[in-house]
Amino acid sequence: MKIDIGCGSNKEAGYLGIDRIAGPVVDIVCDICQEIPLPDNSAEFVMASRVLPYVDNLFAAMAEIHRISIHKAVICILAPYAHSFAHMSNPSFKQKFDEYTPRHFTGSFFQPPSGPVCPAIPDYPVPAPPFDYRLLRMELFYQHPYEDPLYETEELEILKTLQANVVHEIMYHFVVVKHNITDQELELMSRSHYPEPHVLVERRLKSQNRHFFL
Numbered sequence: 001m002k003i004d005i006g007c008g009s010n011k012e013a014g015y016l017g018i019d020r021i022a023g024p025v026v027d028i029v030c031d032i033c034q035e036i037p038l039p040d041n042s043a044e045f046v047m048a049s050r051v052l053p054y055v056d057n058l059f060a061a062m063a064e065i066h067r068i069s070i071h072k073a074v075i076c077i078l079a080p081y082a083h084s085f086a087h088m089s090n091p092s093f094k095q096k097f098d099e100y101t102p103r104h105f106t107g108s109f110f111q112p113p114s115g116p117v118c119p120a121i122p123d124y125p126v127p128a129p130p131f132d133y134r135l136l137r138m139e140l141f142y143q144h145p146y147e148d149p150l151y152e153t154e155e156l157e158i159l160k161t162l163q164a165n166v167v168h169e170i171m172y173h174f175v176v177v178k179h180n181i182t183d184q185e186l187e188l189m190s191r192s193h194y195p196e197p198h199v200l201v202e203r204r205l206k207s208q209n210r211h212f213f214l
Contacts, residue, residue, distance in 0.1 A: 001044060002016065002043070002047070003038075003045070004016065004047045004049075006018070006019055006048060006050070006051025007025060009023050009024065010025075012049075012195075012198060013198075016028065018030060018032065032064055033057045033061045035064065036068050038068045042068050044070055045076075047195070048075065049197035049199065052079055052095055053087075053096075054092060054093065054095075055095060059129060062129070062133070066133070066178075069176040073175070074194050075172075076171065076172070076194060078170075078197050079095075079170055080169055081098060082096040083160070083165075083166075085164055099116055099119060099170075102135040102138065103120075104129065109135070110134045110135060112137060113190065114191075115138050115139065116140055116157075131176075133174035133177070134177055134186055136186070136189050137171075137190060138170065138173075140156075140160070140167045140170055141203070142166060143166060143167065146159065146166050171196065171200065
């Protein structure tokens, strides 16, 4: 089963839609921080696009998603990047997301061999959460003008650590871990292609067309 959490009126095709507010394409109405009315180990892929910043209790929501997911299910999260003034000033956002976030979702962190690095968290210990999500992929989506291909990856890495308003959104692909899993398995899974929100597919197409005509 594939699940689209916070689907609203624009559910991903072929997914079971979950939202707090009823609508024509919403299949289940619930608060994911309280309970998702699905059996344990029933989801193989979960999409959570631009919804988790609004939840009251992120760990409670992630625990419920973990419960309903099978071992090695993949979870895709698209969220606003924390270090952007547009997001910092949004009073509706209750949760923050950046490169450190994946380290808070597991007691056994795995760094994928490619993509942005999740830095170690200094000074303050990170307690093991009541679930286990290992990072497979992380991608940053930059604000104008930093999305221009003239910027090198190394330049962007320095810029985003020195100032705000460089990155607009961040996307993660996590794997749900319920049984033993090796780093070799994780590395192999990290090299696979996984679905992503259709809003990003559209964004990539627009970006390709814009660069083609430059």
